[in-house]
Amino acid sequence: MKTVAILCLLVTLLYLVSCCEEETHYRKQDKCCKKCGPGKRMLVDDNCEDPRCQDCKDGEYQSGYTNKTKCERQPSCDPNLHFQQQMNPSKTSLSKCECKPGYYCTQYDDCNTCREHKVCKPGQRVVTKGSPVSDTVCEACKNGTFSTQESADTCKEWAICEYGYDKNAPGSLTSDRICVEGRPTQRGVIVVGVVVLLLILIAGVAAILYMTKRHKCWKKIKLPEQAPKIAGLNIRRLHQDADVERAIQPLNQQPEEVDEINGPVSPTPSNVTENGNVVEQEWGKEPVYPSAESNSY
Template sequence: MKAVFILCSLVTLFYLVSCCEQNYYDKDGECCKKCGPGKRMLVDDNCDDPRCQDCQDGEYQSGYTSETRCERQPSCDPNLHFKPQPNPIKTDLIKCECQDGYYCTQDDDCNTCRKHTVCTPGQKVVKKGTSKSDTLCEACKNGTFSSQELAETCQEWITCQYGYDKNAPGSSTSDRICLDGTPAYRVVIWVMVVFIIILGAVALFIIIKCKMCAKLQKQTEKITCKHIRILREDTEDIERAVQPINQQQPEEDLDDSTPVSPTPSNITENGYPVQQEHGKESISSHPESNSYA
């Protein structure tokens, strides 16, 4: 009998436990109803019809519960490079996601966002970064290069063709540089050709300059001769205009007579020399005769 009682007790307890595992909970040996997802229990005074309340913003409750508090949602701060959560749900735990160019340091609980690694020149991107993994870079192999950041491939060095020499070897960040391998005598010929062209240009410039100077000198001489001719014609016109005026003026009487020395013939009885008028012939003086009519 005792064994049967123990067995029945175990079956009853198992039934009660299995009954309370889902939507009910055990309270003083009685299965009481829980609050649904997204809610919390205010007071567990009513076992069959408990009073429940919705979780507040920023909180969640993922399943049936008899707890009086909801769980807090994680804070996805955009200032910490997280994507904003416009409409957070209250029935499940949300996971923050990092912005583009960043990734989480933990897969299960994204607490920190780190910036993706930037593949530098001389490297190539093997695997692009995601919101949960970093970018994977690889160095370019010998004979290849990349000159930009985040290059997806490494380019091979250029091959110098026949007649070209390597001026600079290639590296992991720059290509090989090839120059024309022209012989030295060709270089000399090209230098001489350029020199002759420059010399011819200088000579042509001098010839043109001399022709311009000669033309300018002729024009100057022509202008000078024209001015002299005009000046000469003006002088002749002035002389012709002045000549009639000179002809109209009376000529002054010039006294070409020489002074006469006193002689007995040109002295009066009183001893004074005889005075003669200008322009008249000299008159010989005669002694006055006393004639009485």
């Protein structure tokens, strides 16, 4: 009989243990008692099977089943420490404090301190904007770009100067390139140099051509000076031939009168030089006309 009683007692204990769930119940004096639900606390532990529970106060919470008589307090989010004030915090879960815009928590799991987001300076751009749990990431502008404002989202490109004129080239990370007229760049200087060189070459070629043409003209002007003398000799020669012909004529033939031309001679192709000057005729000796001699006998 004693053995049977022991077995019955063990079965009863096992039944009591198996029916008492740890999450929603607790054991008290070999009894399985109920716990208060989330967001509540137990007033008095006077009735194990049906305890009296009360809601947590504002600023308090209870995340699970409990037999405690006090709720947990929500963290204090002081606005003076750059925290956002909690509006209607939960009574069933922990409400973590959040930092104001422009600030972030130093620790992700437990936000105890708020730090101000980094401000990207002029000459930088924002790569990643800050969040309540992370800081802002900045990056310097690349060469050829600039930013003049703080926390700029993008960097602007330098201005392109027209016609190759500029003043503050090549700009900087914090200022744009300022273009003004009157200051040519290296490209403009090269263009001006090429133009000047071409003008010098053209002037040199023109001078050579002018000197060559002048030399030829001087030779042409020198040669015609001997033309009148040669023409005069030819005319004299013609007159002498005429005298010989007159001397051979018969004695009884009267010589033809030659009218002397005192006026100006009209220009013809025979009495004009290469330059168009009229050849002045030079007269030789007066012609001697033959006369009949008297016979002595």
